[in-house]
Amino acid sequence: MTAREGVVADQLTLMLLSLLIRVLPALAVASALLGERAQHEHENPLYNNTERKHDVQKIKEHAEDLFMRLMNEQHGSSPAGSSDYLERKRRFLESVRRQKHLNARARSSGANDTAFYGINQFSDLSPQEFRAIFLRSFTSDNIPVFPVNVYNNAKPAPLPKRFDWRDMNAVTPVKDQQSCGSCWAFSVVEAIESAYAIQSHSLEELSVQQVIDCSEKNLGCNGGSPTTALRWLNQTKVKLVRNSEYNYKAMTGMCHYFAPTDFGVSVKGFEAYNFRGYEEEMMSKLVELGPLVVLVDAISWQDYLGGIIQHHCSSGESNHAVLITGFDKSGDVPYWIVRNSWSASWGINGYAYVKIGGNVCGIADAVAATYL
Incomplete structure (x- = not known):
């Protein structure tokens, strides 16, 4: 396999994993833990801080189960010894640790409206993979300051x-x-x-x-x-x-x-x-x-x-x-x-x-x- 073919294969793998995360029953568990989001901001009072901390903690406790369901759905069983399984698990658990760090500011501030972070369709990607695939916009001009x-x-x-x-x-x-x-x-x-x-x-x-x-x-x-x-x-x-x-x-x-x-x-x-x-x-x-x-x-x-x-x-x-x-x-x-x-x-x-x-x-x- 050439280097170019390897990149394409890696991208296809990432596409498949991202798609699977979107459709797996595991996400139903995450959705249930997070509660129903409002369909429109008029109906969407931001979660209060106590409820948010409780929801994020419950998702952290279920992270291993969510990952196992992903691998079971993809392979029909859990190939725990495969290199891909171990690498995806490592990235997934790194995401959970990163999300804990991101949420720490909200917990310490006590604010009810600070952003909160958790498991979603990108949790199997490293930050480097995520940036390479999804963050591809740039400014090509010197934008003038508004008069x-x-x-x-x-x-x-x-x-x-x-x-x-x-x-x-x-x-x-x-x-x-x-x-x-x-x-x-x-x-x-x-x-x-x-x-x-x-x-x-x-x-x-x-x-x-x-x-x-x-x-x-x-x-x-x-x-x-x-x-x-x-x-x-x-x-x-x-x-x-x-x-x-x-x-x-x-x-x-x-x-x-x-x-x-x-x-x-x-x-x-x-x-x-x-x-x-x-x-x-x-x-x-x-x-x-x-x-x-x-x-x-x-x-x-x-x-x-x-x-x-x-x-x-x-x-x-x-x-x-x-x-x-x-x-x-x-x-x-x-x-x-x-x-x-x-x-x-x-x-x-x-x-x-x-x-x-x-x-x-x-x-x-x-x-x-x-x-x-």
């Missing part, structure tokens, strides 16, 4: 306590990028879907695969830059077709072309700014223009289950592209409502909450909005 003085002179309207574009039926369902480093393409297409819906059109699911295959100066499943993709769309006026016409393959392919008369959505322009220190103005832009494409440091998101992310990530270390659909300032800790592309089984029905203020996870470093 706050010019903006404030325009006297923007007061902000509501809570705002979410999902409430206006302007956000499509959460998708799963699978083992393709395409978060950059998902975030851009999701922003365009929302912009199209906001303009009083229907809510359409557009083709992420088209952007992966056709976007110049990006690397397909090996990663890319949202601003580079937006610039390509703006310069070429390529029309994004429906996902049903150019469906997602989770791999890089040849670019397909369509007749000018076919349905499609094209970009007329976009803005990209560094909002560090200006997250209040960033909220105004979200209300004004629609969901925002942002880059974040998501290395600790591998283990995220819920709550508001306030620690365990850095600014200036962005590696993952996501979409902000809204914000909530009604509680003690204000937070961004962040849509991910790791399926609805991750986080809070596919979403994460990130604290507003302090540029947590670098969420304000590179922010883009598009208009049609």
Whole structure:
């Protein structure tokens, strides 16, 4: 086997394991231990600290059982002596220890709304594997600082306590990028879907695969830059077709072309700014223009289950592209409502909450909005 074939085989193994974790009955145990998550943030009071600590402790106690069920489902028995079994078990138990460390801050602070971490579909991966597969976005430009003085002179309207574009039926369902480093393409297409819906059109699911295959100066499943993709769309006026016409393959392919008369959505322009220190103005832009494409440091998101992310990530270390659909300032800790592309089984029905203020996870470093 060549080195290239070995890499492909390893990736296929990781894809299989991640898929198995999603569908195994073991996850039903984890779900039952965590309790039912609310279907929407309106109904989702964050777990109180006592309940959260109790749930995480129970999952830790069942970690060995969850792993054994995974191996039994995959092999029909537990090949305890195999090298793959031992390596996967080592990584799984390392995940449990890492999650204990991540939760320690929440236990010591006593806060009811701090993020909490535990077993999910990525718990069989090492942080290095997780980064190599899922964190493949980057910034290719020097993003200018937001011109706050010019903006404030325009006297923007007061902000509501809570705002979410999902409430206006302007956000499509959460998708799963699978083992393709395409978060950059998902975030851009999701922003365009929302912009199209906001303009009083229907809510359409557009083709992420088209952007992966056709976007110049990006690397397909090996990663890319949202601003580079937006610039390509703006310069070429390529029309994004429906996902049903150019469906997602989770791999890089040849670019397909369509007749000018076919349905499609094209970009007329976009803005990209560094909002560090200006997250209040960033909220105004979200209300004004629609969901925002942002880059974040998501290395600790591998283990995220819920709550508001306030620690365990850095600014200036962005590696993952996501979409902000809204914000909530009604509680003690204000937070961004962040849509991910790791399926609805991750986080809070596919979403994460990130604290507003302090540029947590670098969420304000590179922010883009598009208009049609």
